Amino acid sequence: MACLSSRIPYGEPVTPEKLRMIEAAEYVLRDLGFHDVRVRHHELRIANNQSPPAKALPSTLNCTPNAFGAQPSTSHLARIELGPTEIPRFWRTALIGKSGRSVEKIGYAHVTLDLQGYRRGSVNEALAKGA
Numbered sequence: 001m002a003c004l005s006s007r008i009p010y011g012e013p014v015t016p017e018k019l020r021m022i023e024a025a026e027y028v029l030r031d032l033g034f035h036d037v038r039v040r041h042h043e044l045r046i047a048n049n050q051s052p053p054a055k056a057l058p059s060t061l062n063c064t065p066n067a068f069g070a071q072p073s074t075s076h077l078a079r080i081e082l083g084p085t086e087i088p089r090f091w092r093t094a095l096i097g098k099s100g101r102s103v104e105k106i107g108y109a110h111v112t113l114d115l116q117g118y119r120r121g122s123v124n125e126a127l128a129k130g131a
Contacts, residue, residue: 008041018076021106025078028102032095036083036118044075044109075109081118 005014007022018041025039080099082090090096090113100111 007039012041012043021076021078021108024106025080025103025108028106029080029082029099032099034082034086034090036086038081038118039103040079040081040114042077042079044077046075076107077110077112078103078106078108079112079114081114081116084117087113087115087117 004019004022008014008018022039022041026037029037029039080103090099096113103111
């Protein structure tokens, strides 16, 4: 299996907390019977004057003043990638809600399923396109 840090986009800091979250989320999915799994970890920055997402857990917020003295917050998004043959099983079963709730308990404010499925290097596709 690839290094867990490969689940974090280029340019975002790799921290022990993020690696633990990724590992725990992938174990949740493997325990539910999925084998070809990647959980991509994304940071969502929230403007100082906005409320954090309703689902954001206190442990997911990182309040560090920026250069202007503002207090930006960060919450985490888990983008689940499954092998193409496993996506239909995910939709047909009651695993959608169960997996989402379990991954949220780890500290993710949002949990999404990537409809393109698992593919190597997808976390940095924007770099390849020159974005």
